[in-house]
Amino acid sequence: MRELRYFVAVAEELHFGRAARRLNIAQPPLSRAIRLLERRMGVTLLERTSREVHLTPAGEVLLAEGRGALDAAAAAVRRTQRAAETTRRLVLALKPGGDGGLLRSILDRYAATPGAVPVDLAFSAGERAQMVRDGRADLALLHRPQNDLTGLDSDDLLTQDQVVVLPEGHRLAAQDTVSMADLSGETLPRWPEARPGVTGYPISDTNQLMQLIMLGRMVAVLPESIRDRVPPGAVWRPVTDAVPATVVIAWSRDSTSRQVAAFVAASAPH
Amino acid sequence: MRELRYFVAVAEELHFGRAARRLNIAQPPLSRAIRLLERRMGVTLLERTSREVHLTPAGEVLLAEGRGALDAAAAAVRRTQRAAETTRRLVLALKPGGDGGLLRSILDRYAATPGAVPVDLAFSAGERAQMVRDGRADLALLHRPQNDLTGLDSDDLLTQDQVVVLPEGHRLAAQDTVSMADLSGETLPRWPEARPGVTGYPISDTNQLMQLIMLGRMVAVLPESIRDRVPPGAVWRPVTDAVPATVVIAWSRDSTSRQVAAFVAASAPH
DNA sequence: TCGATCGATACCCTAAAGATATGGACATCG
DNA sequence: CGATGTCCATATCTTTAGGGTATCGATCGA
Numbered sequence: 001m002r003e004l005r006y007f008v009a010v011a012e013e014l015h016f017g018r019a020a021r022r023l024n025i026a027q028p029p030l031s032r033a034i035r036l037l038e039r040r041m042g043v044t045l046l047e048r049t050s051r052e053v054h055l056t057p058a059g060e061v062l063l064a065e066g067r068g069a070l071d072a073a074a075a076a077v078r079r080t081q082r083a084a085e086t087t088r089r090l091v092l093a094l095k096p097g098g099d100g101g102l103l104r105s106i107l108d109r110y111a112a113t114p115g116a117v118p119v120d121l122a123f124s125a126g127e128r129a130q131m132v133r134d135g136r137a138d139l140a141l142l143h144r145p146q147n148d149l150t151g152l153d154s155d156d157l158l159t160q161d162q163v164v165v166l167p168e169g170h171r172l173a174a175q176d177t178v179s180m181a182d183l184s185g186e187t188l189p190r191w192p193e194a195r196p197g198v199t200g201y202p203i204s205d206t207n208q209l210m211q212l213i214m215l216g217r218m219v220a221v222l223p224e225s226i227r228d229r230v231p232p233g234a235v236w237r238p239v240t241d242a243v244p245a246t247v248v249i250a251w252s253r254d255s256t257s258r259q260v261a262a263f264v265a266a267s268a269p270h
Numbered sequence: 271m272r273e274l275r276y277f278v279a280v281a282e283e284l285h286f287g288r289a290a291r292r293l294n295i296a297q298p299p300l301s302r303a304i305r306l307l308e309r310r311m312g313v314t315l316l317e318r319t320s321r322e323v324h325l326t327p328a329g330e331v332l333l334a335e336g337r338g339a340l341d342a343a344a345a346a347v348r349r350t351q352r353a354a355e356t357t358r359r360l361v362l363a364l365k366p367g368g369d370g371g372l373l374r375s376i377l378d379r380y381a382a383t384p385g386a387v388p389v390d391l392a393f394s395a396g397e398r399a400q401m402v403r404d405g406r407a408d409l410a411l412l413h414r415p416q417n418d419l420t421g422l423d424s425d426d427l428l429t430q431d432q433v434v435v436l437p438e439g440h441r442l443a444a445q446d447t448v449s450m451a452d453l454s455g456e457t458l459p460r461w462p463e464a465r466p467g468v469t470g471y472p473i474s475d476t477n478q479l480m481q482l483i484m485l486g487r488m489v490a491v492l493p494e495s496i497r498d499r500v501p502p503g504a505v506w507r508p509v510t511d512a513v514p515a516t517v518v519i520a521w522s523r524d525s526t527s528r529q530v531a532a533f534v535a536a537s538a539p540h
Numbered sequence: 541t542c543g544a545t546c547g548a549t550a551c552c553c554t555a556a557a558g559a560t561a562t563g564g565a566c567a568t569c570g
Numbered sequence: 571c572g573a574t575g576t577c578c579a580t581a582t583c584t585t586t587a588g589g590g591t592a593t594c595g596a597t598c599g600a
Contacts, residue, residue: 001272001343002271004271004343004346015577016579017576017577025557026558027577027578027579028560028561028578028580028581029557031578031579032557032558032580033557035579041350042351043350043353043354045350048577049566050564050577050578051565052577053577053578057353058350058354059350061349061350062346065342065345065346065349065524068342068524069343072338073342075335075339076335076338076339077311077332079335080311080315080329080331080332081312081313084314084326151524253523254420256334272588285546287546295590296589297546297548298549298592299588299590301547302549303588318547319546320546320598321545321546321547321596321597322546323547
C-alpha cells in the first residue's frame with residue numbers, strides 16, 4: 001500500500017525527485033522502494049534512463065489499478081470514521097453555480113423524505129468526482145461528458161445547452177448565436193477537474209473566470225444556467241453546435257447507504 | 271493495508287487467537303496492531319471482553335469496505351503481473367458442470383472473434399466470484415441468486431429450473447415431481463461459495479456430492495443441466511417451486527480489457 | 541474455588557524504512 | 571570540447587515499526 005502510493009506518485013510525475021518531494025521523503029529511499037516493488041512483483045514497471053522515466057505497459061496497468069486500490073483504502077477509512085459519528089450526515093460535493101438551478105428543490109425533496117439526515121454542501125471547483133471515489137463526499141453534482149465518471153454510478157438530471165460568455169464589445173457579441181468554429185483562436189479556461197489532455201488557461205472558480213472574461217483575456221463555454229451569474233460587463237450568446245452538458249448526480253458504486261439511495265431518488269427529474 | 275488485513279481477519283474470526291494463527295503471527299502483536307489502527311483512525315472497531323469480541327457499527331463498515339480495498343490491491347498486483355506476460359490469456363473461472371451446457375459454444379464463438387486470445391479454464395467449486403474480484407480470474411460463470419455478485423458486472427445467459435437429485439429408492443423418488451416443502455428435514459449441501467447464513471453439510475465438489483447422495487446421506491437441489499451428470503444409483507426429479515437459477519457471465523466492474531468485452535459479447539445468448 | 545481460556549501488557553530483538561553523502565550517465569551551454 | 575547541472579543509483583548509518591516470548595488479569599465453567 002505504501003509502495004503503491006510511491007509508485008503512483010512516480011508514475012504521475014515521471015520523475016523520482018519531484019515524486020519524492022511530493023511524498024515528503026528523500027529520493028534514494030524512493031528509488032529503492034520502487035526497485036523492491038518491481039522485484040517483489042517480478043515485473044518491470046518503469047523504464048529509466050539517466051535523462052527520463054517512462055511507464056512500461058505493465059506500469060500503465062498498475063497506475064490505473066493502483067489508483068483504484070488507493071481510493072478504495074482511503075474510502076474505507078473515511079467511511080468508517082463517518083460511521084462512528086453520532087450524527088449521520090450526507091456530504092454533497094458541488095461546484096458553485098454548477099447545479100443547473102436544481103439544488104434547492106433537490107434538497108427540499110430529500111429533506112421531506114422520512115429519515116432524512118442533514119446534508120453538508122462541499123463546494124469545490126475541481127476534485128468533486130475524486131471526493132466521491134475516496135470517501136470525502138457521499139454524492140456529487142457533476143457534468144457529463146466534462147467530468148470523468150469512472151468508478152462512479154450516476155443518474156442524469158438535466159441536459160443543458162451551452163452558451164459562450166463574452167466581454168461586452170467582443171467581436172462575437174455582435175452575433176445572435178455563435179458556433180464552435182467561431183471560437184478557434186480564443187483562449188478558453190481549463191478547470192482543475194478537466195480530463196488529462198484538455199488544454200486552456202487554468203482557472204479555479206467562476207468569479208475569477210468572469211473577471212478574466214471582462215478583462216478580455218478569455219471567453220468561456222458554459223451551461224446555459226450560468227446566465228444568472230453573468231455580471232454586467234459580460235454578455236452570453238447561445239453556442240449552436242456545442243456538446244450539451246448533462247448535470248448528473250453521482251455516488252460511489254459500492255455505496256449501500258439508504259441515505260444515499262434516498263438522496264438519489266429525491267434528485268430524480270420531476 | 272497490513273493493518274486492514276489484520277482487522278479483516280479478526281473481524282471475520284471474532285477471536286484474536288484464531289485470527290493470529292490464520293495470519294501466521296503471534297497474538298500479542300495482532301492485539302497491538304488493532305489497537306494502533308483504532309487509535310490512528312480515532313474509532314472503536316471492536317468491543318472486547320475477556321470472553322468475547324464483537325464488531326461495532328463502524329467496525330461493520332470497515333469490514334465491508336476493507337475487504338473491497340484488499341481485493342482492489344490484490345487485483346492491481348495480479349493484473350499488472352498478467353499484463354507483463356508476453357502471451358495474453360483470459361482466465362475463466364467455472365464450476366465443473368456449472369456451465370449449463372453453454373461452455374462449448376461460448377468458447378467456439380469467442381475463438382472465432384478477431385484478436386481472440388487463449389482461454390484458461392480455472393475449475394473451482396467455490397471462490398469463483400472472489401477470484402474475479404481479486405484478479406485471479408478475468409471472468410466467471412456464476413449462478414444467480416446462489417452466488418453473491420457484489421462488486422461484479424454480469425450478463426444473464428440462461429435460466430434453469432431446478433431438480434432434486436435423490437438416491438434410488440428414496441421416498442421422494444416415487445413421486446414424479448417434488449416441492450420444496452417435501453424436502454424439509456433432508457440434509458442439503460452447503461457449497462463453499464454460499465452466502466453467509468446458508469446452512470447445510472459442507473461440500474466441495476460434485477463427485478463428492480453424488481457419492482454422499484448415493485450413500486443416502488443427503489439430497490441436493492441443482493440446476494436441471496446436472497441431469498447428464500447424475501450417476502447410476504441416483505435419480506432426479508423436477509422441483510416445482512424452487513427458485514430458478516440463472517447462469518450469468520460475470521467480470522470485474524472496472525475491467526477495461528477489450529478481450530473481456532469480446533468474451534462477454536461471445537457469451538451472449540443466441 | 542480451581543483451572544482453562546482469552547485478550548492485554550511488558551520487554552526484547554530483528555529488519556524494514558528513512559536520511560545523508562556520493563557516484564556515474566547524459567544533456568546543455570559557453 | 572570540456573565544464574556544469576540534472577537525475578537516478580549505490581553505499582552506509584540510524585531510527586523505528588513489527589514480530590516474538592513470557593506473563594498478567596479477567597471471566598466463565600466445572
